[in-house]
Amino acid sequence: MSTILRLMLEFFKTGLFSVGGGLATLPFLYEMSDNTGWFTHADIADMIAISESTPGAIGINMSTYAGYKTAGIPGGILASLSLAAPSVIIILIIARFLKKFRDNPHVEGAFYGLRPASIAMITAAGLNVAKVALVDLDAFHASGNPADLFIFKAIILAVLIFIGQKKLKWSPIAFLAISAVVGVVFKF
Amino acid sequence: MNELLDLYITFVRIGCVTFGGGYAMLPILERELVDKRHWTTMDDLRDYFSIGQCTPGIIALNVSTFIGEKKKGVPGALCATTGFLTGPIIIILVIATFLTNFAEQPLVQHAFAGIRVCVCVLIVQAVLRLWKSSVVDGFSLFLYLMIFVLNAFSGVLPVKIPAAILVIIAGVTGVLMSMHNRKKTAAAGSADGKEADK
Numbered sequence: 001m002s003t004i005l006r007l008m009l010e011f012f013k014t015g016l017f018s019v020g021g022g023l024a025t026l027p028f029l030y031e032m033s034d035n036t037g038w039f040t041h042a043d044i045a046d047m048i049a050i051s052e053s054t055p056g057a058i059g060i061n062m063s064t065y066a067g068y069k070t071a072g073i074p075g076g077i078l079a080s081l082s083l084a085a086p087s088v089i090i091i092l093i094i095a096r097f098l099k100k101f102r103d104n105p106h107v108e109g110a111f112y113g114l115r116p117a118s119i120a121m122i123t124a125a126g127l128n129v130a131k132v133a134l135v136d137l138d139a140f141h142a143s144g145n146p147a148d149l150f151i152f153k154a155i156i157l158a159v160l161i162f163i164g165q166k167k168l169k170w171s172p173i174a175f176l177a178i179s180a181v182v183g184v185v186f187k188f
Numbered sequence: 189m190n191e192l193l194d195l196y197i198t199f200v201r202i203g204c205v206t207f208g209g210g211y212a213m214l215p216i217l218e219r220e221l222v223d224k225r226h227w228t229t230m231d232d233l234r235d236y237f238s239i240g241q242c243t244p245g246i247i248a249l250n251v252s253t254f255i256g257e258k259k260k261g262v263p264g265a266l267c268a269t270t271g272f273l274t275g276p277i278i279i280i281l282v283i284a285t286f287l288t289n290f291a292e293q294p295l296v297q298h299a300f301a302g303i304r305v306c307v308c309v310l311i312v313q314a315v316l317r318l319w320k321s322s323v324v325d326g327f328s329l330f331l332y333l334m335i336f337v338l339n340a341f342s343g344v345l346p347v348k349i350p351a352a353i354l355v356i357i358a359g360v361t362g363v364l365m366s367m368h369n370r371k372k373t374a375a376a377g378s379a380d381g382k383e384a385d386k
Contacts, residue, residue: 016244049291050283053300055206056276057246064280073281080277081270087245088269091253092262094239105370106363111235113362115322116332117355118238119315124340125211126311133304154305161309165215172215173205176306183302184295 004071008082011063016086025059038066192267199271206248212307213248214314234318242355327365
């Protein structure tokens with residue numbers, strides 16, 4: 001029992017202090033690995049790889065995995081809920097505040113700055129994905145041939161999805177599924 | 189009760205397809221929550237994302253909490269958030285129990301190389317969709333470019349500024365700039381008033 005409590009406490013702490021997305025949890029996970037021995041640094045590296053190929057964020061995945069390893073399925077579930085708890089509490093407070101002060105000129109002013117910042121970060125995230133999905137920097141560095149820089153079949157797929165999304169009003173989920181199949185069939 | 193269940197199930201679906209750090213989630217949220225269910229607007233979604241950037245926790249999770257709260261208060265927030273977590277938790281439990289070297293399987297690697305391409309496109313579309321309501325003047329374009337460069341090229345810059353700090357700076361300059369803009373329009377307004385008085 002006390003193991004589960006400690007699990008919950010440790011992941012609650014991680015959830016509270018990691019600001020700005022999944023990878024922000026990494027330093028806390030390394031620290032937890034050193035302090036508790038619940039998982040190793042190699043486990044963290046594996047989990048990064050798994051998180052890149054499953055929908056969940058690294059923090060949630062790591063908490064589920066560590067919780068499962070130390071206390072079975074209830075441990076896995078409770079550890080990830082503990083990780084999420086601080087952000088839920090904080091967002092609930094902010095949501096209340098926003099409802100009250102939405103029309104305040106200073107709140108509106110803050111959003112005037114936050115909006116371009118937010119889409120700037122979304123653009124940067126897109127660039128990071130594109131760096132692995134659409135171009136092959138390693139092959140380019142190895143050969144120096146600009147033709148090796150671009151992964152042409154990926155770029156063709158990207159263009160087709162872009163056009164397809166505009167023309168066919170399918171759910172983005174359908175395009176994700178199709179892309180996975182295309183990836184397997186054409187060995188991306 | 190049914191609405192809470194609806195919230196939960198909707199976010200289970202969204203949680204199962206949120207690849208690529210939550211940003212690719214935006215077009216999915218738009219489709220599921222704005223177009224299909226009319227639970228929120230695209231502008232509100234974008235504001236939730238900006239707040240999610242500078243508060244603890246995963247952005248996608250923060251957005252789920254926001255929408256759940258807006259729809260059904262605290263119970264709604266809990267349903268949306270646990271719904272969002274359900275898929276990833278089950279997937280990791282299955283992987284931890286049955287599969288070893290999951291990420292090294294060639295099939296998995298090919299499928300996710302394909303998915304990453306789609307995630308790129310989804311992100312580009314999210315940016316295009318939000319551009320008009322976010323980058324409205326010279327100041328916001330400047331902020332956009334500055335924060336993009338600082339964030340995207342943080343690896344090659346001498347100092348790495350955490351994303352949360354960048355967002356806070358953007359919020360504060362937004363407040364100052366809009367105060368300045370109001371003063372300017374107020375001054376222009378009173379000048380007009382004097383003209384009219386004559």
